Amino acid sequence: MLWRHYLVVFGGMRSGQLVVFGGASPSSNRFPYLIAGISPPTSLSTIDFQIWYHMCKAGRGQCGRALHSLESRWEMVSITAVARLVHLNSSIKRSNPNLLSTTKPLFTLKSSSPVSVNSSIAMSYDDQLIAAKKAASLAARLCQKVQKGLLQSDVQSKSDKSPVTVADYGSQVLVSFVLQRELPSQAFSLVAEEDSRDLRKEESQETLRRITKLVNDTIANDGTYNVSPLSEADVLTIIDCGTSEGGSNGQHWVLDPIDGTKGFLRGDQYAIALGLLDEGKVVLGVLACPNLPLESIRSQDQHALNKAGCLFSAQLSCGTYMESLDGSPPVKVHVSDTEDPEEASFFESYEAAHSSHSLSGAIAKKLGVKAPPVRIDSQAKYGALSRGDAAIYLRFPNKGYREKIWDHAAGYIVIAEAGGVASDAGGKPLDFSKGRYLDLDTGIIVTNRKLMPALLKAVQDSLKEQALPSL
Template sequence: MAFETELRIATLAVQRASRITTALSPSTRSSASLLKDASSPITTAADFAAQASLIAALHAAFPHDTFIAEESSQQLRSAPALIEHIWTLLTTTRISDPAAASLALPKDREDMLRIIDMGASRGGPGRTWIMDPIDGTEAFVRGGQYAVCLALVEDGVQRLAVLGCPNMALDQGPISETTLPREGESGWLLSAVQGEGAWMQRLTWDVLEPRVPIPLRKEVGDIAGLKTVDAFASPTMDTGAHERVNELLGIKARATNLWSLQMKYVAVAVGGHDVMVRIPTYAGHRTAVWDHAGGQLLVEETGYRVTDVFGKCIDFSRGRRCSANLGNVVAPVEVHARVLEAVKNVHGFGEGVDGEGYPFERA
């Protein structure tokens, strides 16, 4: 298998980072956090600890690779109590597997901050690991669905993905914020390699069970019966436009509300859903690469196509944001063109150049 060593280490790294996120109890997730700025969501101690854990493990194994990650240590340096909390999470959280125990960790608190800031790369040619230590932090704080996300991108192309989903249950119907593992049960770890398929395994804190293949999705019957996922509270997505797309397609069921963007990809790949449409409320919106890298590869390897609202493939070679793309259309390969046509009839964007030089403008 291509990227076999990378997949093995990435799987162990995501397992350990996922364990770190669960070590921060729900009752302390809000208090062990900070607000990045007036417009940004909160970041918890677990976000920082998981990012430090991931980068430390990967940098030791692949010292010439670069990293794009969401968090920065800038505000942490004036929050010594939070630094101590993060350090405690890193140094006391354990996986009962010798292979996971061999993964590198920061040497001390200053090294931890340095490693967190290794995620400030802008990518470019060569190999870059893109990560979101907790995608869906606000849902994580509430005890809902979130994902620990990691993807290897080579020259802008996704090669490998590993996602840890500690709160995901697959035996309670389609994934939602409330389909959580029962007491004593675990979540799931998902992985994919470009051109070789996708797999899943139970996310335990011991030696992981063998991976099992995720089957390609079945043929679509009646398009009106497809299930969609959305984030109703998103301030940057036009959920009214999403409803109009569903009306054009004849989809009558209301979308399932999931805050985490990466968990929407997971919900499509394995969680009983079929379509995700994201039409921004303004032409200048450019989404962060860590919100998509990994999850996108997972759905592509399970029988879906992903484009922007104009039908262009998502370009991960432009730095920390998908600056060449606007919005997303995710649907089974055989009906993607029909969904995209409905999106184009609704979104109202023309393909010009906006005031910031982006290749889109309001029609």
Template sequence: MDSPYSHELKVAFAAIQRAAEISRSVFAQVDLGVLKKDDLSPVTIADFAIQALLTATFHAAFPNDKFVGEESAAELRENPVLLERVWSHLQQAAGGGGGGDADADGLCRIPESPEQACQMIDWCGSGVPGGVGTGRVWVFDPIDGTQNFVRGELYAINVALLEDGKQVLSAVGCPNLSPDVTGPVMDNSLDPEGRGSIVFAVRGYGTHVRQLTGSLDEVSVRAIPRHAEEAPTLRSVTCLNTLASGLEDVHIAAAELLQMPFPGCNLLPWVIRYVVMGLGLANTTFWVYNTRTRLAKAWDHAGAMLLFEEVGGKITDVDGRDIDLTAGRKMAANYGFVAAPKNLHGLVLRTLQDVIRQDGRIELIGSGA
């Protein structure tokens, strides 16, 4: 795919390949170094090491760009043993993964020391997406779906580029999802051949998929048709019976009114849900948080949403507002999500809002919705 972001994609592919090697190396260990953050979400050695690798690599390639990422280095600074384990995986990555990916060997970087690793992780941990006039900001989710990762199920490495707060590039590494996957996709739908995939998009140039390993000139790239512009039916992807943050009864009732088989694809990681919609294995997802004070995190959505938008899909919040990535690390300008084919998005949005009202939860409907 020729685009103005060809070099950025080349760096992203290389970084994702090396990040996937780190994740596999960590998973091979008995102790994954799982910690619980303040919001009770898990984080592993792989999260820290991959965020350091991504930041070092993109900073070397694009020294004027800024960064946002999920993790901060506070735990590492307080736990020298954990920091040493992270540093060990980074040093192993610096030696090459043995996968024969020359691009990864030539483009990837690691921090120069454990202290610089902490510093680079904190660049991301304190970064904000920004808005008009803020320039280029890379957004990383080093492991989206950490709970899945520790179980050996589907997870993603999310890399996004924003310019003045707008998504322009998405590259999502799926180390155990086949590039030829067929639906329905579940958390345990693992690639039987172990190839993995990268699903990527550049604004205005469509969504594409390739296998994870191999240099650009060695692997085939498949363009995904714009299936979500004029879709005849709704096909669901959601997360059922796993997360407590959403109103499952509302989701189920809305799907029934829409005559949409539910759950369809059932996946924990948000990024993988966007991947599945980008690939055409689903075309609809919605999420009503159980309170309006619950805020989504930018790294779970930035870039990955572009995969669906570039095949014709439309994404708003539950109030019908456009998604605003400039509001901060937590997406304070939006409540929930509604993603659907462009021609059916209005129907899905109205149905969901009607169910919320009929359920007596009028406080969840924003003014003007």
């Protein structure tokens, strides 16, 4: 129903100016927003103004400044003096005059004192989630196009010898571009895998031209953004928006523009993985998996397996949802609830260089898993696990390998909100607050809450056995 989301704003007149003291959304059990200290800059009689406000982080009393355009998602129905109704539903457009005729306040607040911030009310990331889904979907379109007609000249080697394609760069540009367009009021910090160093070299000119064309074509075909084409210089600048160090303060987007580049090159699984950190915690995540079947990968139905393209999305305390990249309605997903290892199957990296297949084989055997490993690339593993395609994901890189936050942030919350748990091999939660790397050297294990204790024991026992010969 269109009236599902709305925001009640409390305010009053002060020195002849309307001041909004605070607001909350009672329209859902999420209570997404608390606002305080709005000082509208100019005329309030029109819906075409922008409003500066401080969005209070519930529970911490910290204020982040935000500028919201009321032109698109937000529709101001009316502002008179005391309480007002604001739509947050993106489907409500100003072109629908019937919906804008409601001007009656829901209720009136008598007191003119500022609304106090209730610490039990949770922060919502609804608008960031909408932007993240849009960004990842658009990037997925570019990647699909490139994967279909991949040319050898589209692939380069980075300084660490890992492959990078025009699609990795193009995807990063699109995600960064869309987030900044969709959330113009918010301070933008992006921790992302790619940077422009190699592209600025003389020999990369043709590659840069190709990326720029791909990005501009994708934006033009989508039609949402009426902008003049990006120049090559714009593209380099936008790529370098991703150099943030992240950390435990404020909000940071975390992006792997193509996770599983090796899978992408093979024509297999890959993901566009986008997460949001708030004060060091992952609060939302989106995984676009263009080659992941909409049905379980264990399905025997070949016809069903041919229909691919999944978008997983999760927001703190709101669950994990899956929809098709073509835009089917989202469905809530849940991890497998099996407690019996004999019924469980497990995921691991396709690439043996990324995770020890022999160690995960030993752990699975010790646990009593009968099924052979299922090897797929990228965080598509987290997505497939969140809907129960398998019950366990094991990842054991070589000693000394430092995991990057963009390889796990989105997957971490997709799993957690689907009822699963991801930890290091010692059972500690993953810590995304330390900058661009995860501070761990043991490995990562993922499963449902019931199986975790037994899995943890099998992992610890196997690690001890593995260490024995060298003692």
